[in-house]
Amino acid sequence: MxxxxxxxxxxxxxxxxxxxxxxxxxxxxxxxxxxxxxxxxxxxxxxxxxxxxxxxxxxxxxxxxxxxxxxxxxxxxxxxxxxxxxxxxxxxxxxxxxxxxxxxxxxxxxAARSPKYQRKLPRPLAEDAAATMIETIDLQTENQWVASRDMAVMTLLYGCGLRISEALALNGRDAPLPSVMRIVGKGGKERVVPVIDVARDAVERYLALCPWPQEADAPLFRGVRGGRLGARAVQKAMERARAQLGLPASATPHAMRHSFATHLLSAGGDLRAIQELLGHASLSTTQAYTAVDQARLMEVYDRAHPKAG
CATH class of the missing domain: 1.10.150 (DNA polymerase; domain 1)
Structure with missing residues (x-):
């Protein structure tokens, strides 16, 4: 300025x-x-x-x-x-x-009119691709504790819908993970997130292998030098995994959170409940996932519907 x-x-x-x-x-x-x-x-x-x-x-x-x-x-x-x-x-x-x-x-x-633009829709992974991504993350390094760490982070993104910044902000005192966690997200907005057994187990496996002590005020997820794990390290692991799986560049850590929301919606999840789980301030942000679901539905329709002539 x-x-x-x-x-x-x-x-x-x-x-x-x-x-x-x-x-x-x-x-x-x-x-x-x-x-x-x-x-x-x-x-x-x-x-x-x-x-x-x-x-x-x-x-x-x-x-x-x-x-x-x-x-x-x-x-x-x-x-x-x-x-x-x-x-x-x-x-x-x-x-x-x-x-x-x-x-x-x-x-x-x-009165100034906002320019019209095409809302960029989230790019989730298919359910089988999301599960395979988590498994493949485990194969991106020979260092087993690092592999288990990255797998645990990815499981929290997809299993609980956390932002990567929220997962990496967790501290030692947050483990063992409870069945329900309070997460402070964007703008200090607090939300309650259920933690599935798979995510709790993944974090426990990581902690059992981690060479650094679990301390209340220290980061839960540590980098190789013991400091707080940075988002870039997780992004790089996912880049290697998606190259191995032949997935597009849109398969990022944030896409795992998008996948969490889209797959819940596909399974009949309530939009308001998903809004709460994601920590969106506005329902309009969450409604982008309905467009994703509708777009996928139309793709299935176009492929499967017997067309006349």
């Missing part, structure tokens, strides 16, 4: 809004960084567009034409429609808060 291109009042307001997102909405550091970058770029553009740093008063008088100019500028930089929609959402959220605080009208900003 070019702070020199932003008025002190606007900069202070932005910092207050970011602090609010952290304190009240539990936004993650990565989300706050993205908000700061998007809003900083927006405010800097308005300084360039208007020829002077815009204080709160001028910002409240932005027009539809000003918003179109900014969106055209962003598009001109080659930014994809999905990313522009995210930036616009941040701008609207900031101005909505600013309007409430200042008691001003910001309808021109709020």
């Amino acid at each position: 070019n702070s020199a291109a932003i008025s002190p009042a606007a900069r202070d307001a932005l910092q207050d809004w970011l602090a609010r997102q952290t304190a009240l909405n539990g936004a993650s550091p990565n989300t706050i960084d993205a908000y700061a970058r998007d809003l900083g770029e927006f405010l800097s553009f308005m300084t360039m567009h208007k020829g002077a740093a815009q204080g709160l008063g001028p910002l409240m008088r932005l027009t539809v034409s000003d918003m179109r100019a900014w969106m055209a500028h962003v598009r001109g930089r080659g930014v994809a429609a999905r990313s522009l929609a995210r930036k616009l959402s941040a701008v609207k959220s900031f101005f909505r808060w600013l309007s409430e605080r200042e008691g001003a009208e910001v309808s021109a900003v709020l």
Whole structure:
């Protein structure tokens, strides 16, 4: 963010809004960084567009034409429609808060229409491919404790729907895994996750082989030097496994979480319950899995239905 291109009042307001997102909405550091970058770029553009740093008063008088100019500028930089929609959402959220605080009208900003884009659907693995992936992960290294570690992590992603960051954040005190775990996910949102026997057993096998002591405050999953296991190590193991199995590049650790949700839905799982298990703040995020299921259903229909003529 070019702070020199932003008025002190606007900069202070932005910092207050970011602090609010952290304190009240539990936004993650990565989300706050993205908000700061998007809003900083927006405010800097308005300084360039208007020829002077815009204080709160001028910002409240932005027009539809000003918003179109900014969106055209962003598009001109080659930014994809999905990313522009995210930036616009941040701008609207900031101005909505600013309007409430200042008691001003910001309808021109709020009326800006988000660009249409094709929602990117999750790419889950088939049920047999997910199971085979977990088994194949075990074969990617001759070091048995490392192999059992990677297998345990993968089992948590697919068996419990954890994000890789959530699995790697577990500490020694979390084992042996209970039948139900409390997981703190994105934005500090806490959820309850059932732990299947297969996942508990996989973690126990790993701990029995791990050369590092299990300590309450130490990482549950350790790297080869004893520190907390990084996501990249798991990703590399999965890259080797998917090459061995001939699976596409979309077969990533996160795809195991997608597979967890899609396979639950296919088995008749309730969408609201799956939302809770995944820790999605919005049901609309979880509903992407219904589109995946429908798409797969249509593929089966197209292959199997006897077509006329």
